[in-house]
Amino acid sequence: MRLVVVGNGMAGSRLVSEVRARDPQMRITVFGAEPCPPYNRVLLSNVLAGSSRPEQVRLLDTSWYAAHDVEAAFGSAVTWIDRDARTVVTEDGRREPYDLLVLATGSDAIVPPIPGVRRAVPFRTLGDCERIMAAAERARRAVVIGGGLLGIEAARGLAGRGLPVTLLHLAGHLMERQLDVEAGEVLGETLAGLGVETRTGVSASSVDADGVRLDDGELVEADLVVLACGVRPVTALAAGAGLEVRRGVVVDDELRTDDPSIFAVGECAEHDGTVYGLVAPAWEQAAVAAEVITGGKALYRGSRLVTRLKAQSVELAAMGxxxxxxxxxxxxxxxxxxxxxxxxxxxxxxxxxxxxxxxxxxxxxxxxxxxxxxxxxxxxxxxxxxxxxxxxPVADSPTLMPDAATVCRCNNVTKGQIRECWEAGAGDVAGVAAATRATTGCGTCRDAVAGIVGWLREQEGISV
Known part of the structure; x- marks a missing residue:
C-alpha cells in the first residue's frame, strides 16, 4: 500500500505519525511546500515574542522520518494530481504514484488587495515569523492589520520585544467571531496595558513607505507592517483534480473526498459545511483518517471549538x-x-x-x-x-478530577491517560508529553499537567 500525503504542516505531520503508529509497513511519502520540518504554528507567537526559539516549536525532526521509514520531501510543492494514473506531480517534475492520497494543504494568509501591500509581511509561517523578527530589530514602530486571534498574538509578540504597536481592526471590537462587545473592549484595555494601542472600526486603504493609510486619509506611522487578515483554505490542487470544493475540500465522515482514494484533513477540509481553523479539529481528523487508511473503522462527527489565545500575559478562552x-x-x-x-x-x-x-x-x-x-x-x-x-468540590482539582476528564484538548488526553503513563514510568511533564503528546498543542494545559504530575508524585511519596 502506497500512501502519499500532500502537506507536512500540523495536520499532515500528525496524519503521518498516526498512520505509522498503526501500520509499521505501509509505504509513506509526504510532500511539504515549506523547506523545513513541520512545526507548531500555534506557538509562533512565542517565537515572535522571543520566549521560544524556532527549533523549540518543531513537531518532528528529520531523524524521526528516517527512524520510521517515511520519505519526506521538504520544499517540494505538489502542483498536479493525475487521478486516472493515481499519481501526484511536483513543481520540479517528480511523479509519485499512490494507492491512497491525503490532502493536508492547510490555508494561506489573506493579503488584502490594497496599494503598497507588498511592503507588509503576513504572519502565517515560520519564514514569515523570521522576516518579522529581522525587521523588528531595526524598526521603531509597528502596525498590525487584523484584530483576530493571529493579529493579537502578533501585536503582543512585537510589544514584548519593546516596539510600540498599533493594532488596526475593521470590526467594532476585537475577535468579533469569538467575543461579545464587552469582552472585546476588555481585551483591548488589557492589550493597552501591555503596550498595544487598539484602533477598531477602521480600514486600511494602502501601505505607504511611512506606515498605513486609513480610508479617511489618516496615516498611522510605522516602519514595520504585519498582516493578520485571516486565512483561506488552499484548495486549488483539489479543484484542479476535479474534486468537490466549496469553501474547503468537501469530505465525508471518514474524511474521504468524492474520490474514495483521496482524503483531506485539517484547514483545507470542509466537513458538514464547516471548515475548522484550529489545531484540535485537525488532529482529531488526522486520527480518524489514519484509522480508516489502515483498515480500521472510525467516523468524524465534527468538533466543539474552544479558542485559546496564546499571548504572553493575556489569558483568554472562548467556546461555543x-x-x-x-x-x-x-x-x-x-x-x-x-x-x-x-x-x-x-x-x-x-x-x-x-x-x-x-x-x-x-x-x-x-x-x-x-x-x-x-x-x-x-x-x-x-x-x-x-x-x-x-x-x-472543584472539579478540576487533580485530587477530585475524574480519570475521564480531558486535560489536553488539542490531543484529547485525559487525566486517566496521564496517570497510566506515570505508572508506566513517565516521571515528569516532559515524560508525559512524550508518551501522550499532552502540552504539545497550544500549550495552555501545561500547568494542569504539571499539577497532576505533582499530585501523583506526592501520592507516590505518601505510599512509600
Whole structure:
C-alpha cells in the first residue's frame, strides 16, 4: 500500500505519525511546500515574542522520518494530481504514484488587495515569523492589520520585544467571531496595558513607505507592517483534480473526498459545511483518517471549538455560542474591567452552550468539560465562574478530577491517560508529553499537567 500525503504542516505531520503508529509497513511519502520540518504554528507567537526559539516549536525532526521509514520531501510543492494514473506531480517534475492520497494543504494568509501591500509581511509561517523578527530589530514602530486571534498574538509578540504597536481592526471590537462587545473592549484595555494601542472600526486603504493609510486619509506611522487578515483554505490542487470544493475540500465522515482514494484533513477540509481553523479539529481528523487508511473503522462527527489565545500575559478562552443574549438563553456575566477580568456563561436547556473567560481563571477546565460533554450545568452558577467561592468540590482539582476528564484538548488526553503513563514510568511533564503528546498543542494545559504530575508524585511519596 502506497500512501502519499500532500502537506507536512500540523495536520499532515500528525496524519503521518498516526498512520505509522498503526501500520509499521505501509509505504509513506509526504510532500511539504515549506523547506523545513513541520512545526507548531500555534506557538509562533512565542517565537515572535522571543520566549521560544524556532527549533523549540518543531513537531518532528528529520531523524524521526528516517527512524520510521517515511520519505519526506521538504520544499517540494505538489502542483498536479493525475487521478486516472493515481499519481501526484511536483513543481520540479517528480511523479509519485499512490494507492491512497491525503490532502493536508492547510490555508494561506489573506493579503488584502490594497496599494503598497507588498511592503507588509503576513504572519502565517515560520519564514514569515523570521522576516518579522529581522525587521523588528531595526524598526521603531509597528502596525498590525487584523484584530483576530493571529493579529493579537502578533501585536503582543512585537510589544514584548519593546516596539510600540498599533493594532488596526475593521470590526467594532476585537475577535468579533469569538467575543461579545464587552469582552472585546476588555481585551483591548488589557492589550493597552501591555503596550498595544487598539484602533477598531477602521480600514486600511494602502501601505505607504511611512506606515498605513486609513480610508479617511489618516496615516498611522510605522516602519514595520504585519498582516493578520485571516486565512483561506488552499484548495486549488483539489479543484484542479476535479474534486468537490466549496469553501474547503468537501469530505465525508471518514474524511474521504468524492474520490474514495483521496482524503483531506485539517484547514483545507470542509466537513458538514464547516471548515475548522484550529489545531484540535485537525488532529482529531488526522486520527480518524489514519484509522480508516489502515483498515480500521472510525467516523468524524465534527468538533466543539474552544479558542485559546496564546499571548504572553493575556489569558483568554472562548467556546461555543458566545453572542447569544438573554432573549435566547440564560446568561451569567461578571466584569471587573480594572483587573482585565470578564467571565460569561451562556446556558440553554440547562446545558453550557457558550462561555468567555478573559483574565486568569481556575474555572477553564471545569467549563471546558461541561461544554465538551453537554452535561447538565450545576445549579450554583456563581460557583462555576468562581470555583474557589463554592462549597462544592472543584472539579478540576487533580485530587477530585475524574480519570475521564480531558486535560489536553488539542490531543484529547485525559487525566486517566496521564496517570497510566506515570505508572508506566513517565516521571515528569516532559515524560508525559512524550508518551501522550499532552502540552504539545497550544500549550495552555501545561500547568494542569504539571499539577497532576505533582499530585501523583506526592501520592507516590505518601505510599512509600
Amino acid at each position: 455560542e458566545t453572542q447569544l443574549t438573554e432573549e435566547h438563553a440564560e446568561v451569567v456575566r461578571f466584569s471587573h474591567r480594572a483587573r482585565g477580568t470578564y467571565r460569561k456563561l451562556v446556558i440553554r436547556d440547562d446545558r453550557l452552550v457558550g462561555a468567555i473567560l478573559l483574565g486568569e481563571s481556575d474555572a477553564v477546565g471545569t467549563l471546558t468539560q461541561l461544554f465538551d460533554r453537554g452535561a447538565p450545568v450545576p445549579g450554583d452558577r456563581a460557583g462555576l465562574l468562581f470555583p474557589g467561592l463554592s462549597a462544592a
